[in-house]
Amino acid sequence: MQFTLIVTLLIGFVSLLYSTAGQVGGTAFLAVMSFAGLSAEQMRPTALVLNVVAAGYATWRLHQQRKIEWNLLWQIAIPSMLTAFIGGLLAIGGSLYCIMTGTLLIAASFLMLLKRRVDNIKVRQVRLDRAALVGAVTGLLSGLTGIGGGVFLVPLILMLGWASPRQAAGLSPPFILCNSVLALAGVLLSGQSVNPEAVFYIFGAVLGAMLGTCIGLRWMTDRGTRYVLAIILLFAGVRLLLSQ
Template sequence: MKLLFLPMAIFLMALLYSSVGHGGASGYLAAMALFGVPPEIMRPSALTLNLIVSLIAALQFYREGHFSWRLFSMFAAASIPAAYLGGSIHLPTRVYKPLVGCVLLFAAWRLWTSLRGGSEEVKDPPLALALLLGGLIGLLSGLTGVGGGIFLSPLLILAGWATARQTAGISAAFIFVNSAAGLMGNPASLRLLPSSFPFWAAAALIGGLIGSELGRRRLPPRTLRRVLALVLVVAGLKMIFG
């Protein structure tokens, strides 16, 4: 049963998350936990799947012009070293997971209630503030074991620093570099990938291709924001109750 239904769950997570420029690590972790995958396998598997899907999404949104190197670099410059630092800090699970979950649920609520505005006008963030927030997001990413897109996406949209599609493209690249940094910090963990991982990777690849195609061309900005709000609710509930 696991050999069939877990790849299906990974496919659905990849499709949903990639449509808003996310890699889907929190969704893969939830799916693997549901099917009883051992914890030592979950983290490297989720990060590797994250790399596949976020790279697909980043390339798709970049090809359509929904990307800003300047904005990406402003946040990524501080997030990558901070993610290394976060990975070395071990907070009690009972402390950080409910806290992060509540933050994500609040962000989902703010995104949903802001849908009535519909404006795609953007402004540049102050460099110092972007570096500070990027560092904080990187730290949270290292602490929680996700790529950071679930924190960056609502921030970019709610602050008016990027359009919905630009947010998807920037978040996908942001997730890719943070996930790569996490894996490079512990390359030995890749030896723990199970023999069934190629099936998981294929499912993520197909879901990522379909989801990113929907996100970059077919879903209107308001729908993208609704999907992102749904993703944040799923991730937030997973953090609190997972």
């Protein structure tokens, strides 16, 4: 029970940290569960459950504050949900999983740091076909990795000039929520199961999301949001690569 409490506290802490930047924490949830010794078959579905509850709360709060660009969200999320479900049905080996996900996260981190003018970005018009392609790719990665897709989506839409960092952070939780629900359905159909102690981890994830979302809405600037995102992505990517 004491070990479960420690894991719950760690999940709550990373959920708080990620929520300040509009993320949910799927990468860090996986890192914590790896530390806790969960089996590979339980890590992805458990991370997706945590994504659903944390992203659900963050989406509710962001909607109350009118921080979600719904028109852009649906253009990206609808195609992503189909590919997230397909990705959830597929199972990849642990080593390949960590290498693929870690490399993508590190690349995303450098994209965030190199985009110097993104803080004062002039938002461009979004083409429906490009939005659908971005959604489909990030949805597939979400289903394959169990991360949720927000860490892939945010750097992409910033690089394409579709949103400011704060607007992108507002899109991330509802996008993660949509993808994680469909990916979880695919994962469960593939035969993988959620860890029995997930109810404790859910409590930590929701509490962290509550605190982190409040901090992000009140005090985070565009530049601060971008730097926090970059640090989170870099840490998570290195952590996954070093786990090999």
